[in-house]
Amino acid sequence: xxxxxxxxxxxxxxxxxxxxxxxxxxxxxxxxxxxxxxxxxxxxxxxxxxxxxxxxxxxxxxxxxxxxxxxxxxxxxxxxxxxxxx
Numbered sequence: 001x002x003x004x005x006x007x008x009x010x011x012x013x014x015x016x017x018x019x020x021x022x023x024x025x026x027x028x029x030x031x032x033x034x035x036x037x038x039x040x041x042x043x044x045x046x047x048x049x050x051x052x053x054x055x056x057x058x059x060x061x062x063x064x065x066x067x068x069x070x071x072x073x074x075x076x077x078x079x080x081x082x083x084x085x086x
Contacts, residue, residue, distance in 0.1 A: 002030055002053050005061030007082060012050040019079050020044070020051075021058050023065070035076030056082060 002008060006022045008030070020032035023043050030051060031043040038044045058078055064070035 002048055002051060004065075005058045007054045007056035007058060007079070008032065008051040009054055010046065010050065011052050013046070015044075019054070019082060020046075021061065021075050021078070022051075033072070033075055034079060035072040035074070039072045040070065040075070054082070 002022060003025055004022055008020050008022055010016055010018045010020065010032075018034060018037075020034050020038065022030045023033055023040070024031040025048070028048050029045050030048055032038065032046055032051070033040055033043050058075070061070070064074075
């Protein structure tokens with residue numbers, strides 16, 4: 001199940017294969033960021049059916065986001081860690 005803080009990859013669109021972190025889920029849409037091209041202040045709206053859950057989570061994501069202590073470089077670093085792990 002895709003929820004806030006999940007790591008997902010895009011299945012459709014010009015960004016196919018790109019990895020994102022879910023910032024917010026509303027109905028059948030998710031707002032995603034990658035810390036490089038899509039920043040926290042400019043999230044991308046994607047349909048849930050166009051996202052693949054990678055079964056990874058960004059630990060402490062919600063707490064940092066709520067406290068305004070989450071930065072784009074942290075998201076980018078987490079995504080790079082996943083890319084290098086594979």
